[in-house]
Amino acid sequence: MTVTSWTDVINYVRRRYEVLEETDSWLRFRLDTEGSRTQQVAVHHVPDVDGRAWLEISSAVGRVDAIDPGRLLELAGSSLVGGAAVVDGVALLKHAVPLEDLSVQEEFERPLTMLVASADSFEHELTATDHF
Template identity: 40%
Template sequence: MASWDDLVSYVRVRYEIMRSTDTELWFNLPTTGERTQLVVVRSITGADGEPGAQIASPVGKLTDLDLPHLLAAAGEQAVGGVVAQDGVVVFRHAIPLHEGELAAFDGPFQHVVHVADELEELLTGGDEH
């Protein structure tokens, strides 16, 4: 199994990390045009006890969003889902960390970033997150 430290080493050479702690990595990534998207990757332990990573990106304030529209739009995605955390709706997905397969992180990471950005633009018209 790959460890959290292995993932941190992998992303450090591929992405600019905005902030980091022992269990979190924060990024502010360009998406389309002048848009950017905040994304947080957290170290988690899966149900099987194995290491994993949760990738989360904010969509908007819970009180500002049309929830039926949000749920319908998020429901069109094959993986990931929306949750409310501290009054903010985030789109998130979790993946296991498999040794030698850290390159498999990029697809889910980019998916979360782009879906959250699309949802934010669709539902708020803005680019605050």
């Protein structure tokens, strides 16, 4: 059994991506996507009601007042990972994974890159921009 810590995740992200902002409980960083597009993503370290640690991965699609929310829900319904949410007026794709016994490559990196690719594709379709 491998024990993965929040520090392990932070170090993994720092080695691979451009970190834009960091606190004790979350990271915001940028990934390159297709063409010359990029996509910002945030990873939050959050406990559940039993005190077990989770990672919440989220990536913005657009400002909710500038997109068709119904179309976002249709697009999110076709995505293998992540669900649509709105936080502070921003439409997001979000996905959560338990930190305990986490395989960083399979249970963090794969959902991360899949979620980011979907968020970037949805942003492109819904806003025709690369704001996030």
